[in-house]
Amino acid sequence: MLNDLLATRVNPDVPSALSGLFVNDPDPRAISFAAGSPNESLFPVAAVKEAFNTAIDTQGAHLFQYQSTQGNPDLRAKLAARIGKWGRVTTTADHVILTVGGQQAIELVAKALLNPGDEVAVEVPTYVGALAALDLYQPTYYGVGLQADGLDLDVLETTLKRHPGIKLLYTVPDFHNPTGITMSVAKRQQLVALANRYDFIILEDSPYRDLGYDQGPLPAIKSFDTEGRVIFVSSLSKILMPALRTGWLVADGDLLAAILKVRQASDLEATGVTHAAINAYLDANDLDAHVTVLKDHYREQCAAMVAALRAYFPDEATFTTPAGGFFDWVTLPESVDVDQLLRTQVMPNAHVSYVPSTNFYPARDVHNGMRLCFSGLTPDVIDAGMHRLGDQMKAAVRGVKPVF
């Protein structure tokens, strides 16, 4: 009955786009390729513990007082310098806002920009959490497909001509979630030109940019920004630790002011003690050296995943071969409904999970793809899980139920 009092944005009959991510399988043999969690065995726990102590010892009680909506200025300066060095973005601490993970940054941009029905372009497939955040502000979506070098700009321009009111494009240009695809430098430049011509904002979400297995990060889309139209978002969740809940964004002018205003009203400010600890960690440790260790692990895990896809999946399946990040994307023949398979066959029989493609499409209308995340698993476990999953997919493609 109280449901009648909910805002229409809640739509209690539709599950959260994020709820599909966390499927629990009570079987101890269960292997999850679903959640996009970093590998916690690589977390620099001792160094971060030391950093908390340093921050508290250095600043004392004042560290625990209300601080600022924008966040710790020293940490903001370090992040501005970092995206300057690795992404060629010329910016300063004054243009950085620290957020509660990259997720809050996306939500704040949506909140600052979108009236109900406003038109938004997204890559399809796209990050499920971005859809959840954008959904809160009830946009009209236009999906634009991906090519091997990122967003299909021809399709985007056709869409922009048909729908000149589009005010926001959301993109994950680096080791895209969920496909692992990276946008070429040429397309980054062209995308900014399109934004200038068609008067829209680009939300560049780049949490995986440091995790190219054999390459350094590409220049950010934001580095080509000439009119303050690009909002750059990143996070320390994937290269340091998620539970520090520290994301950040870079924006300019009116957009920066608007985001800061809605952020202050949303939660006043993020966790000052955590930001001070991260700042102390960065003073005492070489984050890039830590990232190199991560890259070595994720390269090996990705190789195990790709090898297993080749070895165990049916020939009818196609998949991406990521050069960085956490994810591989598999496409099955259109007749295969991976959503239904997960519930009725894969989980109960093979005790393996993945995220079905429906979650990554605004209309939830594509049923034959899956995101596989390899970041949290060892090569052996990846091989074992993919063997079981591959058998299921072969059976599904052949329309035959496997016997266990």
Added chain:
Amino acid sequence: MLNDLLATRVNPDVPSALSGLFVNDPDPRAISFAAGSPNESLFPVAAVKEAFNTAIDTQGAHLFQYQSTQGNPDLRAKLAARIGKWGRVTTTADHVILTVGGQQAIELVAKALLNPGDEVAVEVPTYVGALAALDLYQPTYYGVGLQADGLDLDVLETTLKRHPGIKLLYTVPDFHNPTGITMSVAKRQQLVALANRYDFIILEDSPYRDLGYDQGPLPAIKSFDTEGRVIFVSSLSKILMPALRTGWLVADGDLLAAILKVRQASDLEATGVTHAAINAYLDANDLDAHVTVLKDHYREQCAAMVAALRAYFPDEATFTTPAGGFFDWVTLPESVDVDQLLRTQVMPNAHVSYVPSTNFYPARDVHNGMRLCFSGLTPDVIDAGMHRLGDQMKAAVRGVKPVF
């Protein structure tokens, strides 16, 4: 130009309701009665540092992984027990959500309930940050005045009869921000009866409930809830430390599910490492003993404020005499515009600040009140600042500009 792309909720021409709180005066003699910050000299820094170490040592790397949207279950259980003991609310950890301060809890409730134009009742004056959070969802406000024992329920019922669509009432029942007023137990019961009769939700925001100088906390409004219509919000910012950014809410049924859904989309989850540290702090320390220390200090500071109001303010001023919390509310004759006075006289000449009443009214239309916060200042400083402020107010009431 990019301003054209902002959502109407941002309204860049209107300053944030919260921006009036933080007026900077470069003069070293400046005394601020503006910001509602707790007294940081009372923060249990050593115990909290120890708690961070305990949490990290006990849980290791897994502490820094993604955890849950609802938040640390041990801490939720402790908070559920706490509001059971002190507020007589029968609830469990399953009904608690940990939030980024009480501010996020308010914003999440607004997000879960309000479509643009939806009708909301608020106390006038009311907490400036609640207005900022509610403003994001563009409600139609109805203000209901306060009496010595809290919300004027006769006016509320008249308002409900005229506007039966009102779906939410926001109230700060304990040591109200900004007036210091506490709602009587009888009114709490009657308010729930009104909510049942007129089908609205009560958002009970109670961050100061533990800080009654000479009394224990009253039963929460939520303790009288018979239909799951009351959402209880509190925070550790005022009784522990703000920079831990830990608020919490208690809700039931459909409302709980809706809030959890919009919360997951907003920032996935709050800072796990901080929640584990708070949980470890509560295992090793007696929070109620700490609260007793706080009460002794705030009692003394409040007494200094009330004595200074009697000694230095013009007879034409009326003021509240709080029995707990951080705030006193002063009303000047209607001819006095405290907003203009602050900028043109009080700050430049007396180097004292306060928050003008406009910030606490949805229509920003009441100019002759001020919130004075005494929580961060010693009795000597309160006396000195109030002497200077009182001289300004006497001059304003007499229409004479004081000479310095």
